[in-house]
Amino acid sequence: LEAPSAKDVYTVGTVGRIQKMIKLPDGRIKALVQGIAKARAVEYTKKRPFFKVKIELLTDTEPSELTIEDEALMRIIQESSEKLLALKGELSGDVGDLLSHIESPGKLADLVASNLNLKVEDAQKLLEITDTIQRLKKVNDLLVRELNLSTVQAKIQTDVKDEISKNQRDYYLREQV
Numbered sequence: 497l498e499a500p501s502a503k504d505v506y507t508v509g510t511v512g513r514i515q516k517m518i519k520l521p522d523g524r525i526k527a528l529v530q531g532i533a534k535a536r537a538v539e540y541t542k543k544r545p546f547f548k549v550k551i552e553l554l555t556d557t558e559p560s561e562l563t564i565e566d567e568a569l570m571r572i573i574q575e576s577s578e579k580l581l582a583l584k585g586e587l588s589g590d591v592g593d594l595l596s597h598i599e600s601p602g603k604l605a606d607l608v609a610s611n612l613n614l615k616v617e618d619a620q621k622l623l624e625i626t627d628t629i630q631r632l633k634k635v636n637d638l639l640v641r642e643l644n645l646s647t648v649q650a651k652i653q654t655d656v657k658d659e660i661s662k663n664q665r666d667y668y669l670r671e672q673v
Contacts, residue, residue, distance in 0.1 A: 505547065507537045508554065508624045534623065556602045557627050569632055570604055576639050577608050583646045602628035605635040612642050 497504055512529040519525055535551040542548035559566065574595045581591060598604045609622050618638060625631040 502540050502543065502547070505537075506620055508620070509535060509537070510623070511535050511551065511553075534626075554626055556631075558600065558602055559629060562601070566601060566629055566632075569629075569636060570598075570601060573604060573608055573632065573636050573639060574598075576636075576643055577611075580639065580643050580646055581611075583643075583650055600628070601632045605631040608639060609635050612638055614638065 510531045511533045512531050514527055515530050516528040517525055518527075534554040534556075536554055537549040538552050539550040540547060541550060562570075577595055578592055595604075595607075598607065605622070605628060609619070612635075614622070622631055622634055622638075625634060
């Protein structure tokens with residue numbers, strides 16, 4: 497929206513620091529922002545020409561000790577992430593190492609989620625979940641869906657390539673005859 501009201505803005509968001517700003521030729525501005533913390537808008541102190549709010553910082557609830565189920569879920573997410581990256585041709589040894597060395601459910605959930613093509617609504621729902629195990633479960637659901645989509649997409653691409661190859665082979669044979 498060009499001029500959103502307070503009702504049009506999510507109440508939970510990210511406190512960030514602008515690292516770099518670039519003015520694009522078409523007049524738009526591109527900004528690189530580093531997330532610092534999660535926060536909830538408590539009160540709007542200014543609404544024009546931009547919003548200014550008082551915030552309450554949100555902290556994630558990490559379990560004091562991981563259960564067997566939690567560890568299994570983390571391993572499933574790590575393996576599924578590697579499969580997804582391999583399907584997309586983006587898997588490297590560094591990424592695999594990074595995924596396997598993350599011991600915090602919250603950090604794993606955030607890293608995996610940041611590399612999924614999420615709709616704004618899904619990303620917002622994840623941002624609002626402060627219980628890291630619950631966020632990890634939601635990320636797993638989204639990851640399974642993305643993995644299924646990518647698998648079907650890869651199959652379609654393979655089928656199309658096979659059909660094109662068959663048509664080219666047929667054409668070549670007809671030309672030879």
